[in-house]
Amino acid sequence: MKNYKNIIGILFILIGIGFSSCTDSNISSTKATIIIPPIKNQSEALINFFSQNGDYINASESPYLIGVEDIKDNMANYLLLDTRYHEDYIKGHIEGAINVDRESIINFLKPLNIYQYKRIIIIDNTGQGAAYVTSILRAMGYGNAYAMKNGMAAWNKEFAYHWIDGVGNKYPNYVDNVMVKKPKKGKYPSFTTKGKTLSEILEIRAQKEIKYNFSITIDNLISNYKDYFIINYWPKSNYMIAHLKGAHWFQPKKSIKASTDLSTIPAKGKVLVYCYTGQNSSAVVGYLRLLGYDAYSLRFGSNSFMYNEAVANHWHPFIAAEKVHNYPLIKGENPSIKKSAVANKIKNPDLNFKHRKVVLPDPSEVCD
Amino acid sequence: MKRYLIIYLVGLLALSSCNTKQDIRFKLSPEEAAQEANSGSYVISPELLGDIYYSMDKSSNYQFIDLRTPLLYDNGHLKGAINIPFTALSHNHNCETFISQKHINIIYGESTEQVIFAGFLLQQLGIQNYFIILGDYDFIENNIIKHYNVLSAPYNPEIAQYNYAKIVKETAGSQNYSGGGKTAKPTLHIKRRKKAAAGGGCD
Amino acid sequence: MKKIDVLYVGIMLVGAFWAFIVTSNSEPISRVTPCKLVDIIAQSDKYISTDELARRLMSDDPTLTLIDLRNKQEFNSYSLNGAINIPLQDLLNKQYVDIINQDVQTVIFYSNSSDLAVKAWMLTQRMGYSNNYILKGGLNRWVETILRPEEPSATATLADYEKYSFRKAASAYFGGGSVTGESVSKKPALHIKRRKKAAAGGGCD
Numbered sequence: 001m002k003n004y005k006n007i008i009g010i011l012f013i014l015i016g017i018g019f020s021s022c023t024d025s026n027i028s029s030t031k032a033t034i035i036i037p038p039i040k041n042q043s044e045a046l047i048n049f050f051s052q053n054g055d056y057i058n059a060s061e062s063p064y065l066i067g068v069e070d071i072k073d074n075m076a077n078y079l080l081l082d083t084r085y086h087e088d089y090i091k092g093h094i095e096g097a098i099n100v101d102r103e104s105i106i107n108f109l110k111p112l113n114i115y116q117y118k119r120i121i122i123i124d125n126t127g128q129g130a131a132y133v134t135s136i137l138r139a140m141g142y143g144n145a146y147a148m149k150n151g152m153a154a155w156n157k158e159f160a161y162h163w164i165d166g167v168g169n170k171y172p173n174y175v176d177n178v179m180v181k182k183p184k185k186g187k188y189p190s191f192t193t194k195g196k197t198l199s200e201i202l203e204i205r206a207q208k209e210i211k212y213n214f215s216i217t218i219d220n221l222i223s224n225y226k227d228y229f230i231i232n233y234w235p236k237s238n239y240m241i242a243h244l245k246g247a248h249w250f251q252p253k254k255s256i257k258a259s260t261d262l263s264t265i266p267a268k269g270k271v272l273v274y275c276y277t278g279q280n281s282s283a284v285v286g287y288l289r290l291l292g293y294d295a296y297s298l299r300f301g302s303n304s305f306m307y308n309e310a311v312a313n314h315w316h317p318f319i320a321a322e323k324v325h326n327y328p329l330i331k332g333e334n335p336s337i338k339k340s341a342v343a344n345k346i347k348n349p350d351l352n353f354k355h356r357k358v359v360l361p362d363p364s365e366v367c368d
Numbered sequence: 369m370k371r372y373l374i375i376y377l378v379g380l381l382a383l384s385s386c387n388t389k390q391d392i393r394f395k396l397s398p399e400e401a402a403q404e405a406n407s408g409s410y411v412i413s414p415e416l417l418g419d420i421y422y423s424m425d426k427s428s429n430y431q432f433i434d435l436r437t438p439l440l441y442d443n444g445h446l447k448g449a450i451n452i453p454f455t456a457l458s459h460n461h462n463c464e465t466f467i468s469q470k471h472i473n474i475i476y477g478e479s480t481e482q483v484i485f486a487g488f489l490l491q492q493l494g495i496q497n498y499f500i501i502l503g504d505y506d507f508i509e510n511n512i513i514k515h516y517n518v519l520s521a522p523y524n525p526e527i528a529q530y531n532y533a534k535i536v537k538e539t540a541g542s543q544n545y546s547g548g549g550k551t552a553k554p555t556l557h558i559k560r561r562k563k564a565a566a567g568g569g570c571d
Numbered sequence: 572m573k574k575i576d577v578l579y580v581g582i583m584l585v586g587a588f589w590a591f592i593v594t595s596n597s598e599p600i601s602r603v604t605p606c607k608l609v610d611i612i613a614q615s616d617k618y619i620s621t622d623e624l625a626r627r628l629m630s631d632d633p634t635l636t637l638i639d640l641r642n643k644q645e646f647n648s649y650s651l652n653g654a655i656n657i658p659l660q661d662l663l664n665k666q667y668v669d670i671i672n673q674d675v676q677t678v679i680f681y682s683n684s685s686d687l688a689v690k691a692w693m694l695t696q697r698m699g700y701s702n703n704y705i706l707k708g709g710l711n712r713w714v715e716t717i718l719r720p721e722e723p724s725a726t727a728t729l730a731d732y733e734k735y736s737f738r739k740a741a742s743a744y745f746g747g748g749s750v751t752g753e754s755v756s757k758k759p760a761l762h763i764k765r766r767k768k769a770a771a772g773g774g775c776d
Contacts, residue, residue: 029467029469029494029495029496030497031496031497032472032495032496032497034420034428034429034430034472035428035429035430035498036419036420036423037423037425038429039399039422039423041437045422049422049516051516052422052513053512053513053516054514054515054516055516056515056516059515107518113529114519115521115522115523115529116518116529118529120520139516140519141414141415141418141516141518141519141520142517143401143511143515143516143517143520144517145509145520146369195421197419197423198418198419198422199415199418199419199422199518200415200419252559253508265487279514289457339475347437362374373670387735392602392604392606393605394605394697398663398694398697398698399663400691401694401695402659402661402662402663403660403662405659405660405687405694406659406660406687406693412772454609454612454613455609455613457606457609457613458605458607458610459604462619463606479687480684480686481618481685481689481705481707484686484689484690485612485689485693487607487609487653488689488690488693489605490694491767492588493605498734516631524684524685524708524711525686526578526682526683526684526686526687527683527684527707528645528683528710528711529683529711529714530710530711530714532648532710533648533649535714535718535719536718536745536746538746539718539719539742539743539745539746559579
């Protein structure tokens with residue numbers, strides 16, 4: 001009898017322990033920090049990154065130009081950024097366009113809540129600088145950036161001279177149709193920035209290159225002709241008709257890739273890219289400069305040295321009667337009170353993310 | 369002796385039932401959870417996700433968790449992600465991985481809502497070493513992997529993306545709604561018998 | 572003998588009491604466990620789309636209760652018509668129980684995105700309330716789909732066009748601008764398809 005009670009008592013105690021041990025399994029959790037491994041070979045990482053994520057410069061929509069007609073129709077949904085000199089801006093600009101120079105455009109965009117604009121439109125005089133800026137912004141992750149095709153010259157005849165003065169037929173001696181052999185593959189350029197992660201590297205590269213004076217005139221090219229590795233960036237059939245003497249044919253949207261001909265471009269020395277109007281080549285040059293190439297674009301492309309042939313072959317000649325519109329201009333200092341106010345007030349949602357500490361090791365520490 | 373046996377069995381049952389039962393319990397009561405709901409979701413921005421994704425390394429201390437169905441997972445998922453379907457989350461083994469403290473879990477799913485469910489659940493369990501990625505997998509695929517649109521893609525954290533009052537004002541319409549000022553007007557909340565299943569719901 | 576009996580009974584009682592204390596410390600059994608909650612989330616009908624909400628608001632559905640979960644300031648600057656403001660952290664205050672624990676009224680939670688609404692819904696499920704819904708996408712999607720509907724592309728299906736024309740009508744219903752004022756410069760609601768002169772981008776210039 002005594003034993004019996006004894007056991008019951010022990011059992012109850014056991015049950016108690018059982019219950020308590022089973023509720024005791026509270027999960028103890030502490031805040032942790034993500035460790036992002038540092039990017040070791042930055043230039044190679046950038047090339048790999050571009051080839052992995054669709055390679056915007058070789059995408060079908062490249063070079064991301066948008067006609068003035070479209071802009072006229074959809075102005076309300078677009079963020080218009082005018083990158084011309086302030087004097088020119090005062091002389092006349094599109095209603096709602098905000099004057100931001102190339103140098104400060106990245107910092108201007110950063111705090112904005114960009115996606116509520118259907119597109120960011122970059123405006124300049126001829127469309128070439130805009131294509132360059134657009135290319136760099138695209139690389140940084142602004143997937144809705146576009147350049148206004150042919151620039152303000154196409155918007156209003158008051159500015160058409162920017163383009164009209166750019167066309168010409170000098171230097172017939174420099175045009176031929178001899179196929180140049182494809183150069184051998186070589187190395188990629190290399191660079192190191194203080195950036196620790198991809199986005200930081202991209203931003204540092206972009207900030208550095210976006211203000212670069214990347215385009216040269218045909219006169220300038222001719223006087224230093226030997227210094228340049230010349231890339232002809234249009235279809236082969238047209239290359240066989242005429243191109244700059246000694247220019248290498250690179251297939252548009254196919255050749256500037258790690259998997260194809262990118263490494264045949266010399267990593268050291270000047271590289272010149274040209275196309276019909278200078279806009280596509282500007283975009284390509286933006287891409288190449290980010291990768292560390294010393295690349296330049298030929299201003300106004302083939303329009304600048306073989307205009308008559310461009311007209312005869314329909315190679316995108318700039319014909320004022322076709323391209324220039326007479327859309328309204330706003331004159332004066334006051335930009336777009338309405339739109340700039342909106343743009344400046346809305347903050348980027350990123351600022352509200354509560355990121356727990358993310359550790360980004362200093363590259364200097366891990367460098368070997 | 370019979371009584372002794374019965375009690376013994378009852379005791380065993382109690383012990384065993386306790387062992388097979390899920391040990392996972394909420395750390396926060398609903399009231400506490402409501403208090404902390406605003407402060408506790410750890411959202412990764414697309415830009416940071418890009419940085420993580422493009423520096424993927426085996427030495428990293430995080431683990432992607434894909435909450436979608438196995439079928440969707442098989443069709444494509446983030447490099448290195450493991451699949452724990454949301455519907456099977458409560459299965460014992462999944463539960464363990466889900467609340468595991470070995471890695472920092474970075475969770476994504478088929479919709480923003482699903483991921484917030486998972487994140488808030490972890491928060492209520494008292495787990496702290498996790499991050500969530502808003503948007504669905506398509507968002508990640510289209511704006512980080514296939515194209516790098518991290519700065520312009522419409523990511524959706526809980527913040528007003530628009531100036532609503534202004535937009536309503538600008539939208540031509542009949543309501544002539546003048547913005548705020550409305551105080552919580554008492555509505556009818558007399559409990560009546562349910563008439564019919566309420567509509568809504570669109571999964 | 573008797574004393575020992577009393578001792579054992581005492582020990583038994585203490586043991587039982589201990590077990591009781593320890594178990595009742597955590598979640599009461601009547602409430603939902605985490606695993607059960609996951610099942611509830613996975614299995615229930617929990618969303619209402621912005622289109623559906625617009626439809627019901629336009630038909631003046633009296634069984635609708637809208638709960639705005641944002642803070643007072645945001646609520647005051649804009650809220651959906653007839654919404655009640657209950658900031659998420661106050662959701663489970665006793666004063667609001669009658670509003671959110673409903674059978675008859677369909678309670679719809681919304682915030683700027685789905686974030687707060689999802690959390691609110693989850694809390695109500697833990698409390699065992701029913702007939703609550705989440706406005707999927709929140710006010711941000713409300714703007715994108717109802718106030719500023721996007722015109723379907725030329726290749727869109729008939730259903731897309733129907734949805735678009737509904738949204739256009741809803742936009743006119745919920746818009747606050749006076750019809751005679753600002754809207755003059757706006758494009759007409761019915762959009763006539765035009766050929767686009769120049770497609771954006773593309774081309775090898």
